[in-house]
Amino acid sequence: MSSKPSRCVVLFTLLAVAGCTSSPGKDFFTETIDSLHAKTSPLRAGYSGPAAVTSASNAAQRFNGAQYQGTGQFVSSGAPVTKVTGDGSGKFELNLVNAPIADAAKAVLGDALHLNYIVDPRVQGTVTLQTSQPVSQDALVDILQSALAVNAAGITSRGGTYQIVPLSEIMASTPPVSVPSTSPSGPGVKVQVLQLQFIAADEMKTILEPITRQGSVLRVDSTRNIITVAGSDSDLNAIREAVSVFDVDWMRGMSVALHPLKTSKPEAVAAELDSIFGTKEGPGAKLIQFIPNDRLNSVLVITSRPAYLARAATWINKLDRLAETNESQLFVYQIQNRPAKELASVLSSVLGTTVKTEGQSGGSNVSPDQTPIAMQSDGVTPAPLTGPSPSLPQQDNEAPAHATVVADVENNALLIQTTARDYQRIEQILTKVDVLPTQVMLEAVIAEVTLNDDLKYGLRWFFENGGTKVSVTDVAKAAAAATLPGFNWSYATDNIQVTLSALSKITDVNVISAPTIMALNNQKAILQVGDQVPILTQQSQDTGNGSAPIINSVQMKDTGVILTVTPRINNAGRVMLDIQQEVSNVTKTDSSDIDSPTIQQRKIQTRVLVNDGESLALGGLIQQNNSVDRSQVPILGDIPIFGNAFKQKNDTIRRTELIIFIRPHVVRDINEAREVTDEFRGKISLQTPIQKRRGGTKLQQDLKRLAY
Known part of the structure; x- marks a missing residue:
C-alpha cells in the first residue's frame, strides 16, 4: 500500500480539523501551514535534500504541499x-x-x-x-x-x-361583504358594513381616512348613518377599534346650560360670546358653542369642557347687565285699577307724547282695541320722565329713546317696548297713578212738590222763613242762580226723610225717583228711567213726482228721569258734584200740524261742593200748568143763550217745584265699601216689596227705600 495516498488523507483531515479550530484573526491557509509545522520534526543540520531513493517509512513522512478551493465571494x-x-x-x-x-x-x-x-x-x-x-x-x-x-x-x-x-x-x-358579527374567516380582503350609533357617517369618514390605508373607506351612507370599509382582518379590526373610540354618546360627555336673558337679545349676546371665547377662530374653536334661542329669550351653551360653563355664565350675566341701558325689549304692565286707554292717556301726558288711535292719519298697525302711544317721533323730543305732579318720583332729565306703549283694551294691560332702565322709570309712574280709585256712593231723591197757598212763594221762602223745624244751610245760591235761571237755590240739610215728611204735611209730594249710585272719583254716573220717543226731524219728497212717498227722518229722544253725576273728591274729604238732572214728559203737539210729540223738560245742571255724608237739597225749578175744565147738563147745556146757565167752567192753575236731594258717601277702600253696603242693606227691607206711590200726603210708602 502506497504511503502517498495515506498522507493526503491525513493532510485533508488535519486541514478540516484546523478549519474547525482556527483562531480568530488568521485565514484558513495560514492556520493549515502552522498545523503542519507543529507535527513535523525540524530538519537536521547539513541536510541537503531528500535522498534519491527512500524507504517505505520515509515515504510516509514526505510532504508534497496542499490546496483549498475558495468560493470567490467576499460579501455576505x-x-x-x-x-x-x-x-x-x-x-x-x-x-x-x-x-x-x-x-x-x-x-x-x-x-x-x-x-x-x-x-x-x-x-x-x-x-x-x-x-x-x-x-x-x-x-x-x-x-x-x-x-x-x-x-x-x-x-x-x-x-x-x-x-x-x-x-x-x-x-x-x-370580495365578500358582511357585518362584523358574520365576517368570514381566512386571509384576504373583506368588505364590512359598520352601523354607527352616535357619530355622523361623514364625520367618521373624516376621522378614518388619515389613519387607514388609502381606499379603506368605500362608501358613506348619511341617510342610514352607515359606513362601508374594506381591508384584511387586521385592517378591519383596526378600523372597528377606531370606530368604537369615536362612536360614543357625545351628548353624555357634553355640558349644557340654558341662560335666560333679562334685557339683551340672544343673537347679540351669542355673537359677543363667540368673540370672547374665540369659537370661530382661536384656541376655543369648536370647544364651546353659543346658540341663541329667541322663543325662550335665552342663550344655550354647549361645551365639551365642564369648566367653561361657569365662565360662560359669568360673561352672560355681565353682558346682560351692561345691555340694560340700551337694549330694547317688550314689557307687559298688568293694570289693576284703571282702564288701559285712560292710563295710557295719562302716561302719554306725563311723558309729553301723543296718543295714536285707530282712524287717525297715518293709520295704525295695532288692532282696533289697542291704542299705540308714540314715545318719540321725528323732530320731536319727548319731555323727561319727571312729571308735573309732586307725588311722582324724581327722575333724571333723560327721556326714553324710541319707546312705544300700546294699550291692550281687551286684557286691560299696557305693552311697553323700551329698555329695562327706561321701563323701571315708567313703572314708577304707573304704580303712582294705577291705584285703587276712590269711590262715591250717591243717594238721591227726586221729588215734585205741589205749591199750595202755604208754599205759594216756593220752597226757598218756606225754608228761609222757618216754615219747618228742619235745619238747612244756604250754599252757593248766587252761583247757582247765575248758572241756571230758574234754579236759584241750594241748601245743605241733615236728614232727607225729615225734610220730605215735613213737606208732606202741608202739600202733596210726589217722589219721582230715589236712585242710589256708586261712582268712581272723576267718573260720570248716569241713571235713566224712561222711554225713547221718536221725534220727527225732517221730511222730504220728490217734487217732480206728486205721488212720490214722503220720507221722514226720525230721531229717538230719551225721556223720563235722567240723572248724571260726576263726583270729584279733594284731600279734605269734601265732594264736588257736577249734577245734571232732567225730568221730561211727552205730550201731544197742539201748536203745529207736525205729527210729532212735544217733550216737556225740566233740567238742572250745576256744580256744588258738599261734605262727606252731608245731604244737599237743590230746587227752584217751578212749573205752572193751566187747565180749563168744562162741564154741562146734557141737552140743556146746548140751548143757545139759555144753555150757559147749565154749563160750568173751572180754570185750574197748578204750580209744582222740582227738588233734588243728594247725599254723597266717600268710599276710599274695600273695607269702607263693605261698611257702606252693609249699612245700605240694613236700611232696606228685603222681605217686603217696595210699593211705589205717586202723590198724596202719605209719603211713607214712597220713602221705604230711604229709611234715613
Missing part, C-alpha cells in the same frame, strides 16, 4: 432561505429572507396553511418575513398580507381559492 449574502417551520401546536416560525412572492405564498399558504392559492403573474417582488417567536395562523396570514401590501398586492378569496393580485384589482374580484 445573508442567511439562506428556509421554509416555514411549525412547532406542532399550531404556531409557526418564519424565516424568509429576500424570498420571491411566489415562494413566500407557497411557504405560508401552501406548506403551512394547506390552502389553495393562485399568484397573479403581475405580482412581482421579494419579501422578507422573520419572526422571533412562534405565531398563530391568523398572525401568519396578517404578516404575509402586510408584506404583500408593500408590493402593491393583496389576497382575495373566490370559490375557496385565494388569489394574490394587485391591489388595484382587489375590488374587481368582488
